[in-house]
Amino acid sequence: MTITTILPAPATPRPGSRAARLSQPRAVDALKDLAIDHGVCIRPVALRRTDLATGKTELVDLPCGATLEAKCPPCAKRARRLRQVQIREGWHRSDEPILVRRRPHLGNAT
Numbered sequence: 001m002t003i004t005t006i007l008p009a010p011a012t013p014r015p016g017s018r019a020a021r022l023s024q025p026r027a028v029d030a031l032k033d034l035a036i037d038h039g040v041c042i043r044p045v046a047l048r049r050t051d052l053a054t055g056k057t058e059l060v061d062l063p064c065g066a067t068l069e070a071k072c073p074p075c076a077k078r079a080r081r082l083r084q085v086q087i088r089e090g091w092h093r094s095d096e097p098i099l100v101r102r103r104p105h106l107g108n109a110t
């Protein structure tokens, strides 16, 4: 009969090993958390802007404008606050629109 002893896993993984690398947060996740903490969009949309007078072109990052918290929490929070202000100021309709459906256009075929 043989007795095998199972050694417990070391508390700290060997430096430079895969386990040590995976225990560190990814840089992209750390940057996203930092942007969320400061209320900055985490998925900016890059637009190219050309100055017509000088002809210089530059890239401008615009906020994504997402309304879902799962996509971009800072933009969703900003959009929610904007909707609250618009509702408070009465920007909403008080009645439901009545949809009038027209007959589909069938072209010149008779």
Ligand SMILES: [Zn+2]
Residues within 6 Å of the ligand: 040, 041, 042, 043, 044, 063, 064, 065, 066, 072, 074, 075, 076
């Ligand atoms: Zn965003």
